[in-house]
Every structure is written in C-alpha cells, then in structure tokens.
Amino acid sequence: SASGGTKTAALRPPLCPEALHAPAAKQVHMAMQVDNPLKYMGKKITAFTNMLATVTQMDIEIVDADLIRLGGTGGYAAGIGESIEDAGELYFTAMRTMRTICLDNPREHPICRACPNLRNCREMLNICSPIVVGGKTVGIIGLLCFSEERKKTVLANKTFYMEFLEQTSHLLAMNALERRSSRQAERKLDMLMRVTDSNPRIIIVFSRGGRISF
Secondary structure, three states: OOHHHOOOOOOOOOOOHHHHHOHHHHHOOOOOOOOOHHHHOOOHHHHHHHHHHHHHOOEEEEEEOOOEEEEEOHHHHHHOOOEOHHHOHHHHHHHHHOOOEEEOOOOOOHHHOOOOOHHHOOOOEEEEEEEEEOOEEEEEEEEEEOOHHHHHHHHHOHHHHHHHHHHHHHHHHHHHHHHHHHHHHHHHHHHHHHHHHHOOOOOOOEOOOOOEOO
C-alpha cells in the first residue's frame, strides 16, 4: 500500500501469456457507449492527466472505449481527439481482459508486432488499466515512460505503480459518474422549468418506467 496508511485494492490475478497474445482482441466489440460517462469530464481530463504526469513523472494517456485519445501529456498532448485504433493492441487487450497490464518490452512483445508505428515507437514501458463503470470498460488510462533510467525505477516498484493506476482509474470512473449525474440533474431541472414556464397548471412528469419524476 501507499505511504500514510492509504489502502489500495489488491491486484487482479496476473494475465497468462496466452491472454496477451490473443489475436481476437480487435474482434471484441468495444463501441463507445452513447452515454459514456467519460464524455462528461470535458477539459477536466486534461487537468487530470497533467496532474498525474507531475506526480508520477511519467507521461499519461487516457482513451475512450473507441480508442479515441481524450487526454495525453508529452508527445501525446497534440494528439487529443485522434484515434489510436491502429496502434492500440495493448489497450484492446486490457479492455477485453479487464485487467491492468504492464508491458516492459514494447516493440519486442508479440502484442506489438501488428502496430504500424512499431519502428517509430519510443516507449520503454507502458502500464495500462481499464476504466470500468457498471461492469463495462469505458476507457483506458496508461502510464508511459521513455527512458531506461525511469523504466528501472518503475519496475523496481512495479506492484505499487500497478495498484496506484488501478486506484486512479477507479477514482476517474467515480468522478465521471458524478459529473454525468450532475449534468443529468441539470437537464431535468431545465426541462421542468421550461414545462412550468409554458403551462401554469399542475404537471406530472413520468419516467420511461412509469414512475413519477416530477
């Protein structure tokens, strides 16, 4: 656990090599949910990634379930809004297995062989964790380093970094859910105000399930 007695969740069972090599990763449907809570984060994602990069001294990348980059630092900051689907084999695997993965040999690992950016890739290490809401993966958060020295430091504390990233992905999911609930409440209030402004009589608004909403 981290210093100060903060509790961290136990790591999920490690992946077997076959799970990382599975060629069917891209066959799994990972379409972006219409109401993916991450979309409610907006510019907060950029502030979050910058803060996390400062704390970890590593670059950060956050993508949604369609592998659209929502946030990034360092060399990835300029690519926010772009798709990384063609180079996202590792993230596809993390989504499919819903497990945190530490890849300490990019370019050499079989999971990277199909990447069209293989020759230009400078990553020395990538730790990624799924962002899970309601049992579904809505995105991925990744920690990346580009120096051998930093890689050695991270690997010497590998368990800590993996647990830290899992906790971070959980907090990100909770924050996104809270912002979505807040936005939904604002929309409901706006709808009620518009209805009452147009009709002074008593109005009852029902939900799709037949329950009274207002």
